[in-house]
Amino acid sequence: MTPIILWLLDRLRPLFRTMGADYGQLRAIVQVKLTMDNRRSFVSLGRYGKQSEETNNSFIRILGIYMLVGGFIALGILSFPEQDRMFFPLTLQFSYTMALCAMTLISDFSSVILDSSDNQIILPRPVSNRTLWLARVVHISSYLFTIALSLSLGAIFILSNRFGALAGVLMLVLSLLSAVLMVFLTNVFYLVLMRFISEEKLREVINYFQIVMAILVYGGYQLLPRLMDPKTRLTQAFEHQWWHYLVPPMWMAGAVDTVVRPAIDQMHLIFLALAFIAPFAGLWFMNRFLTSDFTQKLSGLDQESRPVVSAVSAQETRQTRVGWVERFADWFTTNPLERAAFAFTWRVTGRDRKFKLKTYPQLGFGLAYVVVMSIQGQTFGSSSFFYLFALYFASIYVMVAHYQLGVSDNYRAAWVYGSAPIREPGAILSGSLKALIIKLLTPFYLLLSAYILYRYGTDKISDVLLAFCNSLVMLVSSALLSTRYMPFSTAQDALKQNITARGLLIGIVLGIVGFSHYGLTFVPYGVWLAIPVSIAAFWLLFNQYKKTGWDQVVMG
Amino acid sequence: MNMTPIIQLNDLYKSYGSTPVLKGINLNVSPGQVVGYIGPNGAGKSTTIKILIGMLPDYAGEATVLGMDVKTNSLEIKRRIGYVPENAALYDTLTPMEYLQFIGQLYGLETGQIERKALDLLRLFQLNDYTNARMTTFSKGMRQKVLLISGLLHNPDVIFLDEPLSGLDANAVVLVKEIIRQLANSGKTVFYSSHIMDVVEKISDRIIIINQGQIIADGTFAELQHQRPESLEQLFAELTGSEGQTGVAEEFIHTLKN
Numbered sequence: 028m029t030p031i032i033l034w035l036l037d038r039l040r041p042l043f044r045t046m047g048a049d050y051g052q053l054r055a056i057v058q059v060k061l062t063m064d065n066r067r068s069f070v071s072l073g074r075y076g077k078q079s080e081e082t083n084n085s086f087i088r089i090l091g092i093y094m095l096v097g098g099f100i101a102l103g104i105l106s107f108p109e110q111d112r113m114f115f116p117l118t119l120q121f122s123y124t125m126a127l128c129a130m131t132l133i134s135d136f137s138s139v140i141l142d143s144s145d146n147q148i149i150l151p152r153p154v155s156n157r158t159l160w161l162a163r164v165v166h167i168s169s170y171l172f173t174i175a176l177s178l179s180l181g182a183i184f185i186l187s188n189r190f191g192a193l194a195g196v197l198m199l200v201l202s203l204l205s206a207v208l209m210v211f212l213t214n215v216f217y218l219v220l221m222r223f224i225s226e227e228k229l230r231e232v233i234n235y236f237q238i239v240m241a242i243l244v245y246g247g248y249q250l251l252p253r254l255m256d257p258k259t260r261l262t263q264a265f266e267h268q269w270w271h272y273l274v275p276p277m278w279m280a281g282a283v284d285t286v287v288r289p290a291i292d293q294m295h296l297i298f299l300a301l302a303f304i305a306p307f308a309g310l311w312f313m314n315r316f317l318t319s320d321f322t323q324k325l326s327g328l329d330q331e332s333r334p335v336v337s338a339v340s341a342q343e344t345r346q347t348r349v350g351w352v353e354r355f356a357d358w359f360t361t362n363p364l365e366r367a368a369f370a371f372t373w374r375v376t377g378r379d380r381k382f383k384l385k386t387y388p389q390l391g392f393g394l395a396y397v398v399v400m401s402i403q404g405q406t407f408g409s410s411s412f413f414y415l416f417a418l419y420f421a422s423i424y425v426m427v428a429h430y431q432l433g434v435s436d437n438y439r440a441a442w443v444y445g446s447a448p449i450r451e452p453g454a455i456l457s458g459s460l461k462a463l464i465i466k467l468l469t470p471f472y473l474l475l476s477a478y479i480l481y482r483y484g485t486d487k488i489s490d491v492l493l494a495f496c497n498s499l500v501m502l503v504s505s506a507l508l509s510t511r512y513m514p515f516s517t518a519q520d521a522l523k524q525n526i527t528a529r530g531l532l533i534g535i536v537l538g539i540v541g542f543s544h545y546g547l548t549f550v551p552y553g554v555w556l557a558i559p560v561s562i563a564a565f566w567l568l569f570n571q572y573k574k575t576g577w578d579q580v581v582m583g
Numbered sequence: 584m585n586m587t588p589i590i591q592l593n594d595l596y597k598s599y600g601s602t603p604v605l606k607g608i609n610l611n612v613s614p615g616q617v618v619g620y621i622g623p624n625g626a627g628k629s630t631t632i633k634i635l636i637g638m639l640p641d642y643a644g645e646a647t648v649l650g651m652d653v654k655t656n657s658l659e660i661k662r663r664i665g666y667v668p669e670n671a672a673l674y675d676t677l678t679p680m681e682y683l684q685f686i687g688q689l690y691g692l693e694t695g696q697i698e699r700k701a702l703d704l705l706r707l708f709q710l711n712d713y714t715n716a717r718m719t720t721f722s723k724g725m726r727q728k729v730l731l732i733s734g735l736l737h738n739p740d741v742i743f744l745d746e747p748l749s750g751l752d753a754n755a756v757v758l759v760k761e762i763i764r765q766l767a768n769s770g771k772t773v774f775y776s777s778h779i780m781d782v783v784e785k786i787s788d789r790i791i792i793i794n795q796g797q798i799i800a801d802g803t804f805a806e807l808q809h810q811r812p813e814s815l816e817q818l819f820a821e822l823t824g825s826e827g828q829t830g831v832a833e834e835f836i837h838t839l840k841n
Binding site (some may be wrong): 059 | 636637638658659661662666668670672673674676677681685686688689690691715840
């Protein structure tokens with residue numbers, strides 16, 4: 028992909044010159060960034076660290092998926108409405124493109140936009156703010172353009188087939204302009220964030236934002252097809268409202284509508300003008316006003332992260348602040364090693380951004396999925412079987428979280444496990460697992476069961492308890508069966524073992540346990556009787572896990 | 584010392600938020616000098632260098648390099664200076680050759696020229712076998728060599744080195760020391776910050792000690808020694824107020840025993 032982009036850039040050389048950039052430098056920066064992207068796996072685009080080889084396989088795979096999804100959506104909403112009822116379907120199509128662009132920008136490219144390694148490497152060189160900023164925009168846009176293109180390929184095809192080539196071309200251009208507009212809006216968004224939030228907090232906030240966004244997308248894939256009831260909502264005749272001028276996807280849709288109908292009236296002309304002027308005005312505005320501010324703020328990102336002398340002195344910490352972590356650690360662990368691992372895992376899982384980014388969205392989505400299914404699904408969701416399905420289904424997400432425990436960017440620090448006189452690494456593994464159970468699994472199940480009890484009646488309490496115990500059993504079994512890593516001791520790519528095979532196995536076991544549970548519900552007191560059995564099994568397996576010796580642990 | 588100074592600082596103040604880091608630095612450096620800039624952690628060494636190379640524009644006071652104001656002419660200054668940062672930041676998924684190509688292009692050098700120079704320089708640092716290997720696997724010393732080359736590739740007039748010897752092996756240290764000496768002999772100015780006292784003592788024409796954002800000593804080693812005939816290490820400890828390290832060490836051992 029890199030040569031194509033560079034070729035295109037060379038064609039646009041005069042444009043960059045007029046925008047005040049040093050083209051040679053810009054080209055060098057973009058080239059290096061693209062090369063590095065190819066060698067690095069995408070953080071969340073290619074989830075679970077599928078390390079791409081020299082070529083950007085994961086990215087291409089994602090483009091393929093986008094193309095399929097975009098194609099289906101276009102087929103569903105753009106291929107049947109009457110010529111004069113295309114406005115809302117088009118709006119939906121553009122909303123989808125814009126939403127995905129914004130998502131990608133925030134979840135995957137915030138690291139690109141806010142990359143402070145540039146501070147050390149590029150800022151000391153004679154590169155002007157404008158060149159650096161433009162290089163960043165070009166770098167990001169090259170991805171966004173391909174994403175926007177692959178999403179709207181179906182729509183372009185359908186439109187040019189139904190309404191002529193001009194409509195198709197317009198669709199193409201406007202999809203690209205949507206991406207530009209999103210770059211502008213995200214830039215503004217970040218600048219606003221930076222204005223109100225201290226720089227050191229910014230990354231934290233963005234992290235939480237990413238988590239929320241990720242939940243929205245996961246949920247969106249599920250929800251969107253359900254929300255689209257094509258017969259009623261979409262083909263409504265278009266009634267123009269003044270606030271439509273404030274909704275960017277409507278500009279684009281209006282502009283395409285101009286050609287589709289074809290109609291040239293005041294409203295369509297305004298939409299057309301907005302669609303074409305706004306992205307360029309955004310670009311001009313960014314280039315004119317935001318560049319220096321942005322880079323300056325960015326170089327602040329690093330400076331701010333000097334060691335801050337905490338207000339609480341060491342003495343005070345020792346005496347007064349026996350926090351939750353210590354208290355929980357005291358309650359739930361038996362030996363010092365386990366206690367240490369418990370507190371360590373507890374703290375890192377709360378602070379490591381990558382861990383949070385990889386696990387919290389999954390958990391959030393697990394909850395969202397259950398709620399959505401129970402409301403939407405007419406047949407499946409209301410069946411007496413569904414809440415059991417939900418309870419067991421949810422435990423998969425916790426296992427994924429456990430899987431992430433072994434991974435860290437700071438995996439090199441794992442030498443301490445090797446140098447410390449640890450006789451039984453099992454104590455560390457069990458302490459860390461306990462922290463995961465107390466910190467993630469239990470609150471997660473509390474929320475889930477609260478919802479299920481609310482919706483299906485409090486008499487389901489026995490089922491919830493048994494499902495919880497069974498999930499614990501399965502969590503420990505999966506921990507026992509899979510390769511055991513010390514907490515946070517391996518690099519991401521070391522973990523790309525056969526996830527699918529293991530996932531399948533867990534799925535089967537999950538199914539068997541779930542169905543047995545379902546069977547038990549027909550036996551009087553069967554569920555209540557099974558709970559102690561399940562607890563005993565958990566106890567046995569957990570002790571087994573705790574006895575893990577060095578020969579069973581894989582050091583990264 | 585009657586030449587026009589190549590680096591000039593007048594009443595330089597800088598603070599991060601509300602914490603002052605530099606409290607009025609005054610400094611003139613003539614061409615052809617090796618200046619050793621030393622001070623304890625957090626004294627403001629790296630901050631001074633970052634201001635001089637135009638990375639931190641929001642300071643108070645006056646700073647000129649090569650006769651140009653750092654605030655208004657930072658691009659022109661950056662073009663003519665070299666900088667080797669302390670924390671070994673480089674794009675390590677690249678190979679040394681790709682990285683040097685990239686940096687060279689930022690200075691507007693020709694790709695052919697960069698390639699030729701980079702190959703020679705890498706060979707001189709005994710990295711010729713690793714020209715096309717990715718730097719992710721490089722040791723700290725190897726990275727440091729690549730960084731040094733990347734800072735000097737465009738043949739700058741003024742060179743800012745922040746801990747340039749960290750991670751290098753003994754032979755490379757000797758080599759780099761000699762390179763610094765010869766750079767100065769050929770008329771270039773080297774502004775050098777380090778914690779390793781005996782290196783500073785040996786290669787610097789002039790030593791500047793800062794502590795808590797202020798210059799507390801300035802002169803040749805002989806001049807500094809003139810005040811108290813000790814090694815630079817002792818002098819440093821005395822001036823920066825960390826005398827009695829023996830006592831601290833004793834206490835340290837004592838605490839370990841508890």
